[in-house]
Ligand SMILES: Nc1ncnc2c1ncn2[C@@H]1O[C@H](COP(=O)(O)OP(=O)(O)OP(=O)(O)O)[C@@H](O)[C@H]1O
């Protein structure tokens with residue numbers, strides 16, 4: 245009993261200390277950002293000071309976010325013992341690792357697999373989610389709220405919990421070791437989130453616009469494709485992008501549902517990259533491969549960021 | 564172009580009975596206005612006619628054909644919404660042409676109809692713009708234009724002007740009146756809260772109360788011969804004055820109504836009522852005197868021109884002969900209004 249109490253006591257103490265330190269570290273930043281928002285317009289000494297603090301905070305955040313990737317890029321350009329000497333500025337620009345990775349046929353085919361799986365997953369998930377969310381947001385039927393909650397509940401299950409069940413399903417469907425096994429499982433896992441987000445968005449679209457379209461002779465499918473889809477662009481891009489990233493990065497299912505080298509997706513391929521011997525971990529090629537598969541994601545985000553235009557519905561209805 | 568008949572139409576949402584049995588005939592080419600207090604079911608009734616809501620029981624006929632189960636686009640209706648309901652991502656031209664496009668009309672046909680409608684409403688120069696690049700008044704005109712392009716048998720308006728400011732409201736009201744004039748055989752049904760819109764636009768007004776028709780008639784009929792205390796109080800601004808108790812008993816009724824412009828200020832001795840002016844309102848062209856004659860609320864007396872009688876004065880009032888409205892305890896008229904005894 246005493247043991248338990250002391251155990252609890254110490255853990256509480258650790259927790260309090262953790263919270264306290266976190267707050268102590270985060271709060272000044274938080275305060276700095278708020279203050280700079282208030283005063284950055286002012287040309288006074290304190291205005292300038294807070295402005296500088298603000299940019300320092302931004303720089304810190306960017307640094308923390310970017311550094312791992314930057315370090316991967318640096319390492320991917322180094323070979324041999326150079327890899328194991330820490331350096332923070334580029335010291336060599338040796339493309340050997342990239343050559344090594346890209347000349348492996350299995351790695352190239354894994355990129356193709358990943359692109360295929362992620363793209364089909366996004367298309368399938370968006371198609372199903374848009375039609376489902378139209379029904380959930382706009383059609384009045386019994387049990388709608390319960391259905392929405394169930395959909396959300398599906399996403400609570402951890403991957404590992406459904407892994408064996410899904411494996412049985414995949415076998416039964418005869419799609420083991422094909423991209424369709426991955427597309428199926430990824431779609432199942434992204435759908436709840438996608439449906440939920442799109443339902444929320446769709447609910448906020450003015451009912452009158454839909455009714456005007458109905459009076460104009462639009463069928464539900466026309467309402468969805470010609471009227472709602474163009475208005476849902478921001479939501480579609482956001483959820484589609486997240487679905488793509490999820491499918492692109494997924495490891496567990498990809499490892500379980502594929503067996504041959506040519507059917508692997510990128511995360512599995514990278515994890516299974518082998519060096520010259522059992523004991524050697526090929527850090528150079530791994531880093532190069534990681535950079536190669538990260539670039540498309542960054543490119544996608546940058547491209548679609550421009551497309552996410554807020555206020556697309558402005559002007560259609562009053563208010 | 565359609566004669567609309569409602570036969571004992573009801574609408575219930577779950578257990579809530581919103582429309583409680585409406586019988587109404589709207590003649591071909593007529594401008595019918597629905598008025599009534601908020602929540603009485605005006606919009607619901609309009610939506611039942613449009614087909615956006617299904618009728619619970621009863622029958623709806625367009626030109627003798629039962630349309631209860633006909634989808635909105637096949638009824639030959641066009642609707643103008645209070646919130647415009649334009650498609651935000653389409654240009655004005657596409658907004659107006661959308662219905663025809665779905666109907667599979669030819670490009671030339673579409674172009675001709677859109678241009679003609681745009682010409683009628685003077686929005687030709689806006690055809691390439693997006694809704695968000697338009698002012699509120701322009702948006703509502705585009706919405707009306709979209710309805711015209713559909714070439715409907717029946718026009719339905721749900722408070723189309725209530726989002727516009729006062730000046731624009733008058734201007735758009737005139738445009739709708741002109742539209743009705745130009746499209747003589749198109750039936751129009753118009754929901755509004757606004758007295759002036761109802762009185763000026765309507766061929767006939769239908770006063771709704773709590774899901775039932777209270778009275779249907781021309782604006783003049785409703786104004787001069789209201790069928791109940793409710794209609795008498797609802798039609799006309801300022802509200803009709805109501806007197807109860809001894810004031811009403813003297814005329815053999817439970818409620819006595821008199822409009823503000825039908826009360827004259829007379830020299831002392833000739834009066835029917837006497838009271839003190841407790842408040843005045845000057846509207847420029849007219850002024851209202853609020854006279855406390857000893858009944859519940861002060862009587863409103865409308866005088867032309869500027870207010871000349873200061874507050875606190877005691878005035879003598881005489882209703883014009885034949886302008887008194889007498890209602891019984893149930894709120895129904897006792898008989899035709901009679902001259903003051
Ligand atoms: N979908 C619905 N479910 C339940 N009740 C509804 C629904 N739509 C309308 N009602 C109810 O029906 C009644 C009539 O509504 P309606 O919108 O027709 O009123 P209205 O006369 O147009 O009022 P307003 O002048 O404020 O627009 C209201 O009491 C409203 O609460």
Ligand SMILES: [Mg+2]
Pocket residue numbers: 605606607
């Ligand atoms: Mg309404």
